Amino acid sequence: MAQKRSAFFVSDRTAITAQMLGHSLVTQFSDVLNFNEITLPFVDSVEKARAAVEQINREAAQDGTRPLVFSTLVQAELATIINTANALILDCFDIFIRPMEKELGVPASHTVGRSHSAIDxxxxxxxxxxxxxxxxxxxxxxxxxxxxxxxxxxxxxxxxxxxxxxxxxxxxxxxxxxxxxxxxxxxxxxxxxxxxxxxxxxxxxxxxxxxxxxxxxxxxxxxxxxxxxxxxxxxxxxxxxxxxxxxxxxxxxxxxxxxxxxxxxxxxxxxxxxx
Amino acid sequence: MAQKRSAFFVSDRTAITAQMLGHSLVTQFSDVLNFNEITLPFVDSVEKARAAVEQINREAAQDGTRPLVFSTLVQAELATIINTANALILDCFDIFIRPMEKELGVPASHTVGRSHSAIDxxxxxxxxxxxxxxxxxxxxxxxxxxxxxxxxxxxxxxxxxxxxxxxxxxxxxxxxxxxxxxxxxxxxxxxxxxxxxxxxxxxxxxxxxxxxxxxxxxxxxxxxxxxxxxxxxxxxxxxxxxxxxxxxxxxxxxxxxxxxxxxxxxxxxxxxxxx
CATH class of the missing domain: 3.40.50 (Rossmann fold)
Structure with a gap:
């Protein structure tokens, strides 16, 4: 139980998806590791993305280990900023969207908030x-x-x-x-x-x-x-x-x-x- | 709007995570494609996994296109069966668990149902x-x-x-x-x-x-x-x-x-x- 790890769930919307997926993934390691889970919703601007990176880096320094970051950032610009953090970045959208675009033969809309928004x-x-x-x-x-x-x-x-x-x-x-x-x-x-x-x-x-x-x-x-x-x-x-x-x-x-x-x-x- | 596509959300538990992630991913393509979304929860035996494969293959034949399958199957044996389906398989656990194991230096427990179970x-x-x-x-x-x-x-x-x-x-x-x-x-x-x-x-x-x-x-x-x-x-x-x-x-x-x-x-x- 020596290793201390933080897990971040980062999104430009509610972070509910990132949190749900990320939480069920870290529980797969909870027999041997204790995770400090931190959710950062509504990271929807360059400033907020930079502040998130700072927070992740602070946690990394305190823990002495790289945090895991589960993100669902639709906007590529923000994802690029988060990618600079001292962490293992698991970008849920990036990982899936590419093979989907290849399979479907059309580009993703990269529009924020199609899910869990009040639009509908x-x-x-x-x-x-x-x-x-x-x-x-x-x-x-x-x-x-x-x-x-x-x-x-x-x-x-x-x-x-x-x-x-x-x-x-x-x-x-x-x-x-x-x-x-x-x-x-x-x-x-x-x-x-x-x-x-x-x-x-x-x-x-x-x-x-x-x-x-x-x-x-x-x-x-x-x-x-x-x-x-x-x-x-x-x-x-x-x-x-x-x-x-x-x-x-x-x-x-x-x-x-x-x-x-x-x-x-x-x-x-x-x-x-x-x- | 000609292309007809099905999206399956398959899990050995509730499929809530697979569905939530998969749904928000397919909405990134909903400007140009209409998805028929099908959830298959509690696929927790070899028989059920085989039945799921049959259902996916039937849908593929009907649509004339390969379905997308978003799965969260903790049991490797069942994941292997689902992988045989005529579909683009996006295995949420497999995709994330490997880099996590490498980063954390410990194996995942591969135990079913740590999340959304009544154990706690x-x-x-x-x-x-x-x-x-x-x-x-x-x-x-x-x-x-x-x-x-x-x-x-x-x-x-x-x-x-x-x-x-x-x-x-x-x-x-x-x-x-x-x-x-x-x-x-x-x-x-x-x-x-x-x-x-x-x-x-x-x-x-x-x-x-x-x-x-x-x-x-x-x-x-x-x-x-x-x-x-x-x-x-x-x-x-x-x-x-x-x-x-x-x-x-x-x-x-x-x-x-x-x-x-x-x-x-x-x-x-x-x-x-x-x-």
Whole structure:
């Protein structure tokens, strides 16, 4: 663990792409190295590029090792400046754009900000609509437009339905509602009446009882709602009900929100509406 | 526009990284080419890799051109299979991992799913907490723990505070609350009492009156709340109040949620808590 390394994510826009790719690449070395990750978004002028180079060089001097720099700089002039830094420069655009231009037989536009920009109002509107829809239909709050949902997540209280819906809305523009399964549903072993007719859009979420207990206990410490025996009972009954009704379900315990959302998108054959 | 091209985003995990990078790269050619974008997540077995190759080859035959394939396959065996497809393969891991191994002097772990996996329970918990915090403190809903917010977004109703807060929570683990500025605040030209003492955590959001009118009119068609004159009045007064109080603010009209959230993170010097 002796080696100290810095990793920079540099972009003339949000740096979200550089950061996401760069972060997943450095985690491939995180068993043996500790990275100090620094994001520099909106490096969109000669002055800012020079300031970034200074910061990278300072870090290099402090660490005693060259930083890694993951960059997505569309403007060639700025990339040239960043290239002068005392670092291993991994220019995501340069590395890919050249073979793409060769393959496609046309030059890249080298225009800034085609991705993650507000230029596309249709995308923006889709996303806002989807987020608002998810908020209006959180935890069975409104059943008015449930039939308009692309997907309705069901599961016991506090199993992770809400953030998964919001992620589906935010990232993919999917209209995702969620509806809780509660003890009354288990005694009748029937789906709640409000969603019974919408079986095709239902997707289940479940969770390990211990995790659920932990989460509920933070919310309502010492309540019977949060006991392990009650959590285990609810989870078992909810899973039995979903199996009986042939509703596919996923376990949130071993999956991140991204994995859940991507899996649901894929398995429910939903089409993402935004990029 | 004659050339038809497909772009595949292939991964043994969620494919979010491959898709984000690949999408922003193909948009560099979207002036002259139309891409059919296809995401193949969870390609995590030999069988699935072979099925992916078949799908890519079918698309190549249909299009009459080789697809572009952006892949993030950690497992070398699967990458080898994908490499046999009739396509330009742009293997994001392979391209970067080699120079990184050389620079760092250690081999990559080639372990699947270090990024976007639920393994890191601390990250998961941070994010859930942040999302729940944003939901509890949406639109001034609760003022109880406002002092615990990392940032409080202020602005007129329907200007984009809520999705920006949720994005900050989901993507960066930031505890973001939002509080509306309403006509009463403009007649007194003072900040609402509930947030007056929290000036350092306030960040403003504003919007073009025409856009605001459009958004409000969808919500409450024909209301005086949604008229252009009222929208223009509220926006002008809110901006004057924020200037008077020295609160930095951003215009959502020309920015995407990602840009807003990243800019606020950067300018308010907040530290992202999750990756």
């Amino acid at each position: 109002f249709v995308d923006y509107h889709q996303r806002m609509e989807a987020v608002n829809f998810a908020l209006r239909h959180d935890d069975g709050a409104s059943t008015r437009e449930l039939a308009e949902a692309d997907v309705i997540l069901i599961g016991v209280s506090r199993c992770g339905k809400t953030p998964t819906c919001l992620y589906l809305a935010m990232q993919f523009g999917i209209r995702a509602a969620n509806y809780p399964l509660v003890p009354e549903d288990f005694s009748s072993m029937r789906l709640p009446a409000q969603i019974r007719g919408l079986r095709k859009t239902l997707y289940g979420v479940t969770i390990g009882p211990e995790r659920l207990q932990q989460i509920r206990n933070e919310r309502r410490p010492g309540s019977s709602y949060a006991t392990l025996s009650n959590c285990a009972f609810e989870v078992r009954e909810a899973e039995a009900l979903m199996r009986q009704e042939n509703i596919p379900y996923l376990d949130v315990t071993s999956k991140s929100i991204e994995e859940l959302a991507t899996t649901i998108l894929h398995e429910a054959k939903l089409t993402r509406k935004i990029y | 329970f601390v990250d998961y918990h941070q994010r859930m907490e942040a999302v729940n915090f944003a939901l509890r403190h949406d639109d001034g809903a609760s003022t109880r723990e406002l002092a615990e917010a990392d940032v409080i977004l202020i602005g007129v109703s329907r200007c984009g505070k809520t999705p920006t807060c949720l994005y900050l929570a989901m993507q960066f683990g930031i505890r973001a609350a939002n509080y509306p500025l309403v006509p009463e605040d403009f007649s007194s030209m003072r900040l609402p009492a509930q947030i007056r003492g929290l000036r350092k955590t306030l960040y403003g959001v504003t919007i073009g009156p025409e856009r605001l009118q459009q958004i409000r009119n969808e919500r409450r068609p024909g209301s005086s709340y949604a008229t252009l004159s009222n929208c223009a009045f509220e926006v002008r007064e809110a901006e004057a109040l924020m200037r008077q109080e020295n609160i930095p603010y951003l215009d959502v009209t020309s920015k995407s949620i990602e840009e807003l959230a990243t800019t606020i993170l950067h300018e308010a010097k907040l530290t992202r808590k999750i990756y």
